[in-house]
Amino acid sequence: MRPETLRYLGSRLVTTALIVFGAMLLLFTLSSIVPGDPATALLGSQATPELSRQFIREMGLDQPLPIRLWRFFSNLLQGNLGTDVVTGRSVASMVAASIPYTIALTFSAIGLAVVLGIPMGIFAATHRGTLLDNILAFVSVSFFAIPGFVVAIFLLLIFAIWLDWLPVLGSSRAGDLGDEFKRMILPTVALALSWIGFIARLVRTSMLEVMGENYIRTSRAYGLSERLITYKYALKNACIPTITILGLGIGRLLGGAVLIEIVFARPGLGRLIYGAISDRNYPVVQGAVLVIVVIFVLVNLVVDLSYSIIDPRISHNSSGRGAGG
Secondary structure, X not given: OOHHHHHHHHHHHHHHHHHHHHHHHHHHHHHHHOOOOHHHHHHHHHOOHHHHHHHHHHHOOOOOHHHHHHHHHHHHHOOOOXXXXXXXXXXXXXXXXXXXXXXXXXXXXXXXXXXHHHHHHHHHHHOOOOHHHHHHHHHHHHHXXXXXXXXXXXXXXXXXXXXXXXXXXXXXXXXXXXXXXXXHHHHHHHHHHHHHHHHHHHHHHHHHHHHOOHHHHHHHHOOOOHHHHHHHHHXXXXXXXXXXXXXXXXXXXXXXXXXXXXXXXXXXXXHHHHHHHHOOOHHHHHHHHHHHHHHHHHHHHHHHHHHHHHOOOEEEOOOOOEEEO
């Protein structure tokens, strides 16, 4: 690994730590000012003044924000995300049980968006101005404009209720991969649809820009086939902006998975966070959000480092910015 890449990696790791700290500080601050009494939400009709005070004391909510923040990060350094105040289970075990479902849904959606969006963008770029290009433009914009939860509701109505082709809600029994695959289809499509349209438009725009570069014209002048120019030279450089967007898209898809998991009643971090927020179960919210933030910043770090692999002309200087070599 080159020295400038190592310096860049070090600076990004420091930035990553600061982002995680800032996100958790914001979360702690918001949880302190959000309306509602966690003791009343969790204890219900049993929330007598004495029990409420005892419960708040056990949760540590009677402590000042800096002390609670220090306690959280001290426990975190020991691998402890806290304890669920309702069940007494470790938050880490609850997150570990939920995260595979969310990761599978998120990356299935990314995979579907890439598999469909990139070919659509390439086809539109190589058939610029044709009727098919205009049709793909309309389809792409339509996909991008429809909210994921609206798509999810319509997919449920059409394919699960009216046509009865696919299971309606929930996840499969343990070990039943065939049933789990069927139950993943509708949530994956609902989450991926807007990104299919977005990636298609982005790839089309990038391809048209790259196809106008001098080295593409030179390649044509040397008699290289149009197929070779398109897929070996133009597509490789046109994919760099797409990879950047995909890195940012992981965070948005993780957020979108919250609604999709609720609509399809699927287990995952989304439903875990939603239930914890409803119950004012702050340890679970903090642990789950921390995991999502860490995943987001690590994915973006991997995306940044992958630039130099895709295009060796790109290097990372010590200031953390990409520069052409």
